[in-house]
Amino acid sequence: MNDHSEQFIHELSRIRMNDAEQERMGGVIRALAATHASPSRLWFMRHATATFAVVAIVAFGGVTVSANSARPDDALYGFRLQVNDRIEAAFTRDDDEWLDVQMRQIERQLNDEDGAPDDAFEEFEQEKSHEEIEEADDDQIPDDEDVEIDDATDDGDEQEALIGRSRKSDSNDDEELREAQRIERDLGEEEAQAQRFY
C-alpha cells in the first residue's frame, strides 16, 4: 500500500460519532440499562425479600426464646409480658385452658417480683439469721461440753465463770420442770371436771 492510500485509510480510522450522535446513542444505552431489570437485579430483589424474611423470623424467634427466661430487672421482661405471654394465651383452645394459662402467668409474675433479692443481700440475711440462732442457743441451751472444770487451771476467775454458767443452766432446767408440772396439774383438774359433768 502506498503513502497516499495509507493517508486516507488513517483518516477513516479516525471517524467518530459527533456530539449530537454521542448524546443520542448514550441516551439509548442508559435507557436500555435502566428500564430493563437485569437478571442479577431481579434475583437479588427476589432473594433479598426472602432473605430478609428469614432473618426477621430467626431474630424474632431468638428474642422470644431469650425473653422467656427474663426476670423483672431484665431488658426483655417487658417483651415477655407483652408478647410471649399474650401469644401463649392466644393459642389456648378453650376458656378453661385460657384461665389456666392466665393463672400460671400471674403466679409466675408474682414469683418473679417476690423472688429472691440480690444474692449478696440474701447471703447476708442468711448469715445473720444463723448467727442469731447460734447466739440464742448459746444463751439458753449451752452444750455440756461448755461446762468444764479443769482443776489444773490457774485462773480462778475462769473457774468461777464456768461454775456460774453451770448453775444458771441448772436453774433454767428447774424452771421448765415447774412449768411442766403446772400444766399437768391444770390438765388433771379439767379432766376431773369433765367426768363430773358426764
Added chain:
Amino acid sequence: MVRSPERQLTEAYRELGDAIFRFCYAHTGDRDRALDMTQEAFTRTWRALLSGTTVRDMKPFLYRTARNACIDLSRKPGADSLEALREIGFDVRDDSLLDPLLSAEANRAIRCIARIEEPYREAVALRYVNDLMPREIAEIIGESENVISVRITRGMQKLRELMQI
C-alpha cells in the same frame, strides 16, 4: 469478578461505541444507517446479556453482532443500501451524499469501500477502518487467519482500482 449486565453494557459502549459505528459506517456507507446499526448492535448485545449469555470477550462479540445486524439489513427486501441503489442506477459519486464531517478524500474512501463486494469489503473495513489484526478479524468472522489475510489483500487491490491510486 462478575460484573452486572448494566455495567458490562455501559463499559462496552464507552470503549467500543465509536469503533462499532465506524465499522457500520464502512459497511453501509451511510451515516444515519450506521447509527441505526450501531444502536441495533448494542440492543442485541443487551438482550443477550439479559438472557444470561456469558460474554467473556465483549470486543469480538460486539463486532459479530454489528456484522450480523448489517447483513440482516442488507437482506431486507426494499433496503435502500448502496448496492440496491446502484442496481437502480444510483451513482455513488453523487456529491449530495458527502459526509460533511469527513474530508473529500475520506468521503471518497468510504464510498469506494462500500462498493467493494463481500466478503472483501468487511475484511478491508475491519483491518483498515477499525484497525484490527487478522487474528482478531478471523475470530469475529469465524474464518482462518490465512483466509482473512487473502481477503484483505484482494480487497485492497479492488479499493486501489476504484480509487485509481
